[in-house]
Amino acid sequence: MVVSIRDVAEHVGVSLGTVSNVLNRPNTVNADMVARVLEGIRELGYVRNDAARQLRAGNSRTIGMIVQDSSNPFFADMARGAEDQAEVGGRMLIVGNSHQSAERELRYIDLFEEQRVQGVFLAPIDDLTERLKQLRQHRIAPVLVQRRVSLDDFCSVAGDDEHGGYLAVKHLLDIGRRRIAFVGGPVSIIGIEDRLTGARRAVDEVADATLEVIDTAELTVGVGRSVGEQILDRDRSRRPDGMFTANDLVALGLIQAFVMSHSIRIPDEIALIGYDDIAFATAAVVPLSTIRQPGAMFGVMGVSLIQEEVDSPGGHTHRQVLFQPELVIRESTAGFPDAAA
Amino acid sequence: MVVSIRDVAEHVGVSLGTVSNVLNRPNTVNADMVARVLEGIRELGYVRNDAARQLRAGNSRTIGMIVQDSSNPFFADMARGAEDQAEVGGRMLIVGNSHQSAERELRYIDLFEEQRVQGVFLAPIDDLTERLKQLRQHRIAPVLVQRRVSLDDFCSVAGDDEHGGYLAVKHLLDIGRRRIAFVGGPVSIIGIEDRLTGARRAVDEVADATLEVIDTAELTVGVGRSVGEQILDRDRSRRPDGMFTANDLVALGLIQAFVMSHSIRIPDEIALIGYDDIAFATAAVVPLSTIRQPGAMFGVMGVSLIQEEVDSPGGHTHRQVLFQPELVIRESTAGFPDAAA
DNA sequence: AACGTTCTATGAAACGATTCATGAACCGAT
DNA sequence: ATCGGTTCATGAATCGTTTCATAGAACGTT
Secondary structure, eight states: OOOOHHHHHHHHTSOHHHHHHHHHOGGGSOHHHHHHHHHHHHHHTOOOOHHHHHHHHOOOSEEEEEESOTTSHHHHHHHHHHHHHHHHTTOEEEEEEOTTOHHHHHHHHHHHHHTTOSEEEEOOSSOOHHHHHHHHHTTOEEEEEOSOOOTTTOEEEEEOHHHHHHHHHHHHHHTTOOEEEEEEOOTTSHHHHHHHHHHHHHHHTSTTOEEEEEEOSOOSHHHHHHHHHHHHHSOGGGSOSEEEESSHHHHHHHHHHHHHHTSSOTTTTOEEEOSBOOGGGTTBSSOOBEEEOOHHHHHHHHHHHHHHHHHOOSOOOOOEEEEOOEEEOOGGGSOOHHHHO | OOOOHHHHHHHHTSOHHHHHHHHHOGGGSOHHHHHHHHHHHHHHTOOOOHHHHHHHHOOOSEEEEEESOTTSHHHHHHHHHHHHHHHHTTOEEEEEEOTTOHHHHHHHHHHHHHTTOSEEEEOOSSOOHHHHHHHHHTTOEEEEEOSOOOTTTOEEEEEOHHHHHHHHHHHHHHTTOOEEEEEEOOTTSHHHHHHHHHHHHHHHTSTTOEEEEEEOSSOSHHHHHHHHHHHHHSOGGGSOSEEEESSHHHHHHHHHHHHHHTSSOTTTTOEEEOSBOOGGGTTBSSOOBEEEOOHHHHHHHHHHHHHHHHHOOSOOOOOEEEEOOEEEOOGGGSOOHHHHO
């Protein structure tokens, strides 16, 4: 029923080594032999068994990626970039979704290791340094989406989150806001912590500015909405006048809550700025100011770094690629264009 | 360097079969033997080689999925559902992105077949009936996201697109619109064709209603934006007063174009309805009316059907699961709540 | 005719797991 | 002491590839 390379060999009347050569080194085989073998493969409907290939050859052609939240378009962009780049190198990308659960993250790492992937690309939730070093010993190249990694151990891709956080809050202060709130979390995640640090630095530069930190368990539209409702419950005087969220989803949730209530006007009463610049930020009820990061490029670069490490078996020096974020101003921190006219 | 099951066996001082039994049938092995072996595995950092496992056992533990556009949140939802369900059965999901290219679609199918996945879950672009029958012969279960499949050959999951299209345009007609436009494509894709058919049926029920079809190459925000600009270029009298788009992304693009121009008011001049009800539809500049489909459920059900077929080696009768779409009315086809008040 | 070179086909060995027929060890009953 | 029954460890065979040392064929050169 299932056709092996040996069946093809018998059918064509050549040795099994020749069929393998046709598949892997066609230039070492006589041209019409190649034609005959390919014909036989077609006739029998032979499909190479990759497990056997991998077992013998000792390497897989896949790269594993773990994202924290596949429904976040920013991660979707990253995954798309990663997939495209993997394809360039003739590799395949397997994406796992950790849902921000450290346990699922570890399970995927185990799974990827059993698959003998060539590399793993991930934004770790927990500190995985030890586990990742183990991976490296098993010839799997880990590449992180995270800034603060010990330089010698891993390649990494990151945005300058501290600077991004600074840019965001500096902008809020520049348009005259003083009661700043940061929404996001868990702040134990390094990138988020950095954004908060940058925010704090900006606030500290202005004498009468204050920073309130609203720590959340995750970064979703739903979380944004419930924080928004919580803000709505407050006395008007106790509300912030400028809010910076750790990503765009949370900001979109806030916008929904505020707009639906009809009682808080954006940006008049509260100005809002997000992070990532996902495609939907432009299309929001109130188009969202944000800090832009090149999501797809993160993916492309991450996979490139894996390929670099894999393809240079001798000396490989780890690289830290840092992308500079960029402030994008839209209506959520500016007057409406109409108002200006 | 690399630790095999044999190394573990030697290290612990047992036979290699015993180690395998500990891994696969621990209940047939004496309890403290299990403990000793596990200890050895830990000490040596042994990780099972899945390629070898799969070669010998003859089956993989993975399911392949091909999506047409990973940046569409609807597909992201579907993939998440599929992944969750795969995990329930102890399987792993591999997702490939065809970018609506029939060629990439075929490449992924080949790849999945080499991997000997247990099943493939996909919304085919081309007619793949023959190729998928080949897959089945090789013991790979194909499940389609598509309605019109010959009942006997495959399981499938689908929304009732024809009914959805009808609901959408019926709603536009109900609020008094008569010059209807359908935006989407390519209409050769079955689901899209069905939505158009439903739209046409609704239009035909009303004497003075007309339907204009704007065929597009893909279904993205960018396409929506450019169709929007094209509408803006028209004489006011030649514009539609109700538009139905084949998915929400296109509708969001239209909204962006119209709102940015400040010359077309939604829904006053043009009412708009999309399809899918992605999370961002609620948060749009003008919250978008749409036809809701349960994306995650599509994924869950699709993978369930694969598991059903795989786990019942004897008789399996193919099932067609049809989800009923649901009309969701928001501001893009209604007066603003303010206006009503 | 003998030799060296180049080209190409051959098939046994190996990769690392699972499977399964075999039998050793033990136990309780006769 | 023997026997039947259980429990459990053993290791050779096997899965389908790739690799590689070997050798046959063909050709040109001396």
